[in-house]
Amino acid sequence: MRVDVHTHVVPERWQDWAARCGGGNWPRLEHRDDCRATIFTGAQFFRDIDDRSWNPTRRLEDMDRLRIDVQALSPPPVMFCYWADAKANQGFARMQNANVAEIVAKHPKRFVGMATVPLQAPALAIEELRHARERLGLSAVEIGTCPGGRDFDDPALFEFFAACVDLDVAVFVHPAAPLIGLDRMKKYYFPLIVGNPLETGWPSPRSSSAACSSGCRGCASASPTAAARFRSPWRGSTTAGPCGPRGRLPFRASRASTRGASG
Numbered sequence: 001m002r003v004d005v006h007t008h009v010v011p012e013r014w015q016d017w018a019a020r021c022g023g024g025n026w027p028r029l030e031h032r033d034d035c036r037a038t039i040f041t042g043a044q045f046f047r048d049i050d051d052r053s054w055n056p057t058r059r060l061e062d063m064d065r066l067r068i069d070v071q072a073l074s075p076p077p078v079m080f081c082y083w084a085d086a087k088a089n090q091g092f093a094r095m096q097n098a099n100v101a102e103i104v105a106k107h108p109k110r111f112v113g114m115a116t117v118p119l120q121a122p123a124l125a126i127e128e129l130r131h132a133r134e135r136l137g138l139s140a141v142e143i144g145t146c147p148g149g150r151d152f153d154d155p156a157l158f159e160f161f162a163a164c165v166d167l168d169v170a171v172f173v174h175p176a177a178p179l180i181g182l183d184r185m186k187k188y189y190f191p192l193i194v195g196n197p198l199e200t201g202w203p204s205p206r207s208s209s210a211a212c213s214s215g216c217r218g219c220a221s222a223s224p225t226a227a228a229r230f231r232s233p234w235r236g237s238t239t240a241g242p243c244g245p246r247g248r249l250p251f252r253a254s255r256a257s258t259r260g261a262s263g
Contacts (some may be wrong), residue, residue: 011099012054021088062073072143074114077176086121101136120148144176
């Protein structure tokens with residue numbers, strides 16, 4: 001079976017969240033015709049997309065052509081909105097999660113779904129995680145590499161990861177702003193071709209801090225069965241951890257643990 005774990009979807013349309021909740025940088029979608037649209041963050045161009053981003057029938061055509069059996073669907077990281085008011089972002093996340101769940105429900109043999117949560121506020125993130133798992137049936141959650149400015153060894157996030165274990169939800173980690181070194185990577189598409197691998201590739205300053213130091217700071221011991229996947233789409237590889245059998249993280253974590261006592 002061929003499974004593609006790194007694919008993004010958006011709703012075909014959604015409300016103007018800036019008009020509804022305030023704040024100028026909420027993602028919005030402007031359709032140019034039936035098949036093409038542009039994502040903006042506020043007034044700023046972000047990316048052109050086509051109907052494969054919202055139309056499962058078109059997506060299935062591509063999957064069949066490429067002989068992909070199953071796709072895991074997740075929101076693009078521009079939709080995380082960790083900068084926003086947390087309660088407003090919970091509503092934005094719930095709208096996206098409902099869209100993912102609807103697609104999965106229509107094609108349960110071809111798609112599995114990942115939720116997004118307002119992780120800048122861990123308590124609200126747990127609430128939304130529970131809703132996505134228990135009410136919508138989503139089996140994974142996608143999170144950014146630096147939610148709310150926190151690395152994963154921040155104790156404020158431990159309860160969220162424990163909730164993922166309790167609810168049996170897999171964690172998919174995606175590069176997201178603020179990227180490491182972004183102040184030096186403003187040209188030549190460097191934020192994606194350099195910044196993203198720095199966030200989740202190996203060796204990676206962010207993922208080393210986020211993952212390995214979690215063992216030193218107690219996150220892994222607090223949630224010993226937690227498993228995450230750190231994705232760097234530009235490398236074409238996925239690393240499993242902290243307990244993934246084929247990932248490199250267990251070895252890095254054991255090496256990092258020699259320094260754990262000093263914090």
